[in-house]
Amino acid sequence: MDLQHLRPSREQDAPIYLQLYRRYREAIAAGKLRPGDRVASVRSLASELSLARGTVEMAYQMLVSEGYFVARGAAGTVVSPRLESLVEHNHARKSVAAAHASPHPQNISDVALPFQLGLPALDAFPRKTWARLAGRNLRMLEPETMTSADPAGYEALRRAIATYLGISRGIACTHEQVFITVGYRGALELVRRTLLQAGDLGWYEDPGYIFARQFLERAGMRLEPVPVDEEGLNVSIGQQRAAHARFAVVTPTHQSPMGVALSLPRRLELLDWAARSQAWIIEDDYDSEFRYHGRPLPALKSLDRDGRVLYTGTFSKVLFPGLRLAYLVVPTSQVGKFSDMANHLPGPGSILPQAMVAGFMEQGHFARHLRKMRILYAARRGYLVDALTQMMRESLHIQPQAGGIHVLANLNTNTRQSDKILAAAAQANCLAVQALSHWRLRKSTQGGLLMGFANFATADGATASVSRLKAVLAKL
Ligand SMILES: Cc1ncc(COP(=O)(O)O)c(C=O)c1O
Known part of the structure; x- marks a missing residue:
């Protein structure tokens, strides 16, 4: 050519x-x-x-x-x-x-590249149960399913979520406070439309979840980077830099991407700041279900006495991302405003997948699936961490993380290349590691590689991918 x-x-x-x-x-x-x-x-x-x-x-x-x-x-x-x-x-x-x-593509290896972030274990999804639920929902096709479309979402699903959050996340809420959305970005959009205005300033974790950041910036929000350390978001620095911010976006249970938990003193400090300055806290609780040491931490929302926390959860990690289903829990005082705004937005889409997820939760499949996945992910995480420790100790060290479905490997000081160069070389060879620097708002000397492990079904699979990675990086 x-x-x-x-x-x-x-x-x-x-x-x-x-x-x-x-x-x-x-x-x-x-x-x-x-x-x-x-x-x-x-x-x-x-x-x-x-x-x-x-x-x-x-x-x-x-x-x-x-x-x-x-x-x-x-x-x-x-x-x-x-x-x-x-x-x-x-x-x-x-x-x-x-x-x-x-x-x-038909095979998992065609869609999930080695180390791919953000994907749950596609091979472990209970397809038969899901297909049975789909069949039943299609056969029954109640008049209600054919006609009503509450812009806040399917009521049975909102009820199932409220019950689940009460038991698993320590959040006392009613189904009226729950809004079903199209993914996490759908939840952010509903918050933005209801409570924020273009040009509003918000704290954003640095490093932080890259896609939400891009979404908010494109929606006209101004973001103040607030550093994350071993106790999570540094609330004092946030207050020094932007005490009058209108909102803060946080991942308190399992910081994305560093993996640390927001400490209790910081949680109280953050809630206190929000109450004093009438700011909103957007809590992104995206993968709290997966924790391998100790008990899952209650959500920040469970400590929210002043009604400042907007809590979001997603089915992308616990079921699968193609569902595009997430949810938002708003304080009781804001239900009216949110319902009114939801009436003017496209809503969460077809009832059918919502009804299937509701059935999945009500019939106990969800709790069983989570129990199974916790054990599976602990093993898969072990495969990757062992392979990295055995083969790449000289260049990387693993940041200890209690949960989630990715690991962060920090670059040792003797590594000559930046994490961006390493990640680009890996990606060019179909290894989907990501550079920590891409997730930062401000420059930092500490580079790292983010790696998903959910689809490493065997220790040999993880070892083979890590040796490919090692070979690619050795050429640089
Ligand atoms: C930090 C974080 N928040 C939220 C989400 C969920 O996004 P969505 O519901 O749009 O799939 C993800 C998914 O990867 C994530 O990593």
């Missing part, structure tokens, strides 16, 4: 790397590049089009991480042979639009 066809335009609004990425996708969709074709090296394309190598690298990384390209080390980078069926199908239909869809 003539490389000049890939030339990005300086006039366009889209960044150059994004244009390059799109040109490649278009070339694949149009059959100009076939599965298995070797693509130009980063160096030669950069020189041919007079672009910075970093720009080309970024486009290539996106194409690799989305499965369009496969990096084969010294053998170069090729268009993924797995696209074969997709391309043929598209050519048969002459539909360029369809060619932009991702292929539909």
